[in-house]
Amino acid sequence: MKYGPTVRRCAHCLFERGQSFASVTGSPTLDELHRRFGVRSARPLFFERHDHEGLEATLSFYSRIAKSVRRFPRRAQRAPRGVLLPDLSNVFVLELDSPTDVLRAAREYAKDPAVVYAEPDYLVGLAFLPDDPFFASSGTWGQAYEDLWGLHRTQASDAWDVSAGAGTIVAVIDTGVDYNHPDISANIWTNPGEIPGNGVDDDGNGFVDDVRGWDFDQDDNNPMDNHGHGTHVAGIAAATGNNGFGVLGMAWQAQVMPVKGIGASGFGFDSDLAASIVYAAENGADVLNNSWGGFGSSSLIADAVETARALGAVVVAAAGNEATDVDNVFPAALDGVIAVGATEPDDTHASFSNRGDALSVSAPGVDILSLRGSNSAPTGG
Numbered sequence: 001m002k003y004g005p006t007v008r009r010c011a012h013c014l015f016e017r018g019q020s021f022a023s024v025t026g027s028p029t030l031d032e033l034h035r036r037f038g039v040r041s042a043r044p045l046f047f048e049r050h051d052h053e054g055l056e057a058t059l060s061f062y063s064r065i066a067k068s069v070r071r072f073p074r075r076a077q078r079a080p081r082g083v084l085l086p087d088l089s090n091v092f093v094l095e096l097d098s099p100t101d102v103l104r105a106a107r108e109y110a111k112d113p114a115v116v117y118a119e120p121d122y123l124v125g126l127a128f129l130p131d132d133p134f135f136a137s138s139g140t141w142g143q144a145y146e147d148l149w150g151l152h153r154t155q156a157s158d159a160w161d162v163s164a165g166a167g168t169i170v171a172v173i174d175t176g177v178d179y180n181h182p183d184i185s186a187n188i189w190t191n192p193g194e195i196p197g198n199g200v201d202d203d204g205n206g207f208v209d210d211v212r213g214w215d216f217d218q219d220d221n222n223p224m225d226n227h228g229h230g231t232h233v234a235g236i237a238a239a240t241g242n243n244g245f246g247v248l249g250m251a252w253q254a255q256v257m258p259v260k261g262i263g264a265s266g267f268g269f270d271s272d273l274a275a276s277i278v279y280a281a282e283n284g285a286d287v288l289n290n291s292w293g294g295f296g297s298s299s300l301i302a303d304a305v306e307t308a309r310a311l312g313a314v315v316v317a318a319a320g321n322e323a324t325d326v327d328n329v330f331p332a333a334l335d336g337v338i339a340v341g342a343t344e345p346d347d348t349h350a351s352f353s354n355r356g357d358a359l360s361v362s363a364p365g366v367d368i369l370s371l372r373g374s375n376s377a378p379t380g381g
Contacts, residue, residue, distance in 0.1 A: 039096055041094070044092055064282065086303040088303060122296075126266045154363065168286045169257055169287070174289075179223075188256055196211045207279070233289060271300065278307050291318045293317060322352070339358050340360065340361055342364070
């Protein structure tokens, strides 16, 4: 739920103190809706907690964004002109009585003039599952092409003469990353403003001891992969190269920022993923990789993506694997997002990969050899 400017007090403050929304909006409609749908609490999504009122909350949020701009000025220069920074200070996750028709509740709330948007906190799924985790030069699973055929097909070695990604931070917004894996541990991002294990939010970003990123699924500072997908994706992006071991990533000198928005089930809520996107952007990620998606649209995810773009981050998303129109898939279909489809080893479009006007580019996406996390089982190639 994104409340409008007439809600001049923090929503969770009103709930906790038993105060009415009418006392700040002058209208009883929100109170009536809250009673009707059994709203028990409101949690600020982009603040751990805040007691700010109205303009003060907005200014507090924009102050955070301005701090990120100052910390990463070179990235900020890449922000496209005309991208408006959304105000996320009044976004809350409401907890409703069960059973409740959440979709109906969202429609009713969206009609209220004190609400900017209201939508269910949908579960979204991963775009693909990890492939064969083992490395060899060619033919490991009986195929007639190189195990790392994607790097050959894209002529990655020519690009490495120019850059292998040094100085670039890639946020893998996924199921976490096995940051102890020997073929990527050297490339895991470390928060330079945080002192490990002291129980203090040293850099003042709202997250305590987020040394290697954050787990929004469990709300803690350990974004360890307990599914496997995120580690697989991270390996494709930036597994360590030229180390005489295992595989190597496309940008094998880049840093990987693990941001866990999806749990062991392979599904994650819009709210956790939106928070993941904003966290990655605020903390300096140059590229945000989102190998997940859902059908329809989400104003919350759109706001998060616009925030990242306004900070100069590049947002990449999987086009999806349903052999349908990518225009109906978010975040891939959002303006300014690089939507990536999949190709076969013979350079044809993969039959399962989504197509459509929103598709930006296609890349190798079948039989992709990468890393296997310690908490995931091997799967067929």
